[in-house]
Amino acid sequence: MITVAIAEDHQSLVDGIELLLKYEDDITIIGMANDGEALIDIVKKSEPDIVLMDIKMPKMDGVTATKQIEKHYPKTNVIAFSMFDQEDAVTQMIQAGAKGYLLKNSPLEEVLNAIRAVACGETFFDKNIPPDLLQPNTQKTTSKSILSKSEREILVLIGEGKSTSEIAAIRFTAVSTVEKHRKNMIRKLGLSGKGELLRYALERKYDF
Amino acid sequence: MITVAIAEDHQSLVDGIELLLKYEDDITIIGMANDGEALIDIVKKSEPDIVLMDIKMPKMDGVTATKQIEKHYPKTNVIAFSMFDQEDAVTQMIQAGAKGYLLKNSPLEEVLNAIRAVACGETFFDKNIPPDLLQPNTQKTTSKSILSKSEREILVLIGEGKSTSEIAAIRFTAVSTVEKHRKNMIRKLGLSGKGELLRYALERKYDF
DNA sequence: TGAAATATACCCAGTATTGGGTATGTACGT
DNA sequence: ACGTACATACCCAATACTGGGTATATTTCA
Known part of the structure; x- marks a missing residue:
């Protein structure tokens, strides 16, 4: 049985x-x-x-x-x-x-x-x-999350519609720091083009 | 029966x-x-x-x-x-x-x-x-969609990640026409800021 | 210990997107 | 006929985002 x-x-x-x-x-x-x-x-x-x-x-x-x-x-x-x-x-x-x-x-x-x-x-x-x-x-x-803790936090904020300067203010860093994190994520995720990171953030189906 | x-x-x-x-x-x-x-x-x-x-x-x-x-x-x-x-x-x-x-x-x-x-x-x-x-x-x-037929079509394409110039090529119009449609949608939907139209497109649950 | 990853911050550059407008032509409803 | 909405297309401008880099300091792991 x-x-x-x-x-x-x-x-x-x-x-x-x-x-x-x-x-x-x-x-x-x-x-x-x-x-x-x-x-x-x-x-x-x-x-x-x-x-x-x-x-x-x-x-x-x-x-x-x-x-x-x-x-x-x-x-x-x-x-x-x-x-x-x-x-x-x-x-x-x-x-x-x-x-x-x-x-x-x-x-x-x-x-x-x-x-x-x-x-x-x-x-x-x-x-x-x-x-x-x-x-x-x-x-x-592909077993581990390829994004770091900071990257994942920023991704969530991006998905909420926050601009890079808004995210910088929230995290108490320079705008350029957030932009660098964005670039790192884009590279790691193999994305390219305007809006793709936002799309990725919004289309992520699993918030693990 | x-x-x-x-x-x-x-x-x-x-x-x-x-x-x-x-x-x-x-x-x-x-x-x-x-x-x-x-x-x-x-x-x-x-x-x-x-x-x-x-x-x-x-x-x-x-x-x-x-x-x-x-x-x-x-x-x-x-x-x-x-x-x-x-x-x-x-x-x-x-x-x-x-x-x-x-x-x-x-x-x-x-x-x-x-x-x-x-x-x-x-x-x-x-x-x-x-x-x-x-x-x-x-x-x-609440019966009518506030977006026109063209606007809704463009919104779908935006949600698919197409850039304004790509959408213009698909629809055989000028880039500026697509941009105008985008501005009309942003106004009608009460959005503001970069990426908000893409966010709206992706968060819409019905692609009618 | 050394290498790699992460975090922070900067430089330069291009362009897509938004924000403000202009205009003409067509379709539709009153 | 007139007003409104839609479709098409343009003008000007600002800036956020991406793409290419640079660097230093800290942390982690083998």
Whole structure:
């Protein structure tokens, strides 16, 4: 019997998964949570075999929750279930310890396939995810946040619409210091062109 | 027999809805589409009683599709089914002619309730939508987009990171024309300062 | 210890964006 | 017909942002 917990804030999708699994003799749902914290509580109490994990959830996101499960409940395996197909999302979930990654654009039946594969000790990745994202070596090079603490703070302020001189005033530094940080971020992130740093700040999907 | 078509780009959710409805004697699903255009084709061929309509979809969004259905297929009733609970989304779908509005955060069973209510000529709105949004008078005052068609097109391109000169090339106008449009939008939207128009473009949730 | 990264601050330069305007032509509604 | 909105296009100006660098001091890590 494979025990499954589901973390997903769209209740309509949770209900659909429940309908899918209710007639499966080898799978039982032992809990459902609409946010990351509630999910961790469920894992504490029940240590399910599998967690189906959304990424963007209230209170605690899926990457953070996955890291905690990997650290404290290593027998529980996480399958990411997300609308995000971007490289950043995939690599972060894999590095956090997820054994699978499914896209919500795919048929619901894939959830069944993934649960059974991962419960057998295999990994299971949606066929729409580029295979090179799943290479261990690729992951290693992107494992750490490449931005420094100051850079990340400035990025948040940029995302809030603060100008460079406003940020300088907030941080008690010269304008040129903030501009230098900006240049460093642009270089590190491989961006180019006006507004790209602001776009990046606004499009960052995970505020980790 | 109530005939239902579903427009939703997350296949996993479509599958869940299908599971929900497959044992209902009075409801049959006659088609499913992952984008607005495919949905309109289905409505053309089959004129279902009910369309379950996502808002944010590829190729044609739910508001546009709803307007077309309301105009050409008045016997087909649209129920919005969306993650968006914001005022703008709700009022636009209602004004486009939707007879119901469901949130994806709600239990899937509400879909059943909504289909049956709307098929009987009633309206059905998710209990988590503020009731004042559903008042006809409120809607009238927020009914129009303050941006012109050209302005909205340019806003989309801005949100994609295109520079003013790139947008000018795309639209076959002078750079100064695009700049004028930008100034008009900034004035209409009450923005000020560098990057604010790009921020607005990126934070807009509906690219209508 | 030495190298690399970070933080701070500066120099020069180009240009995209915003802010203030001008104007003409077209479309639409009263 | 007239007023308004929209579309097109231009003028002038300021500056924030990016792109290319320079340098010193501090911290971290192997």
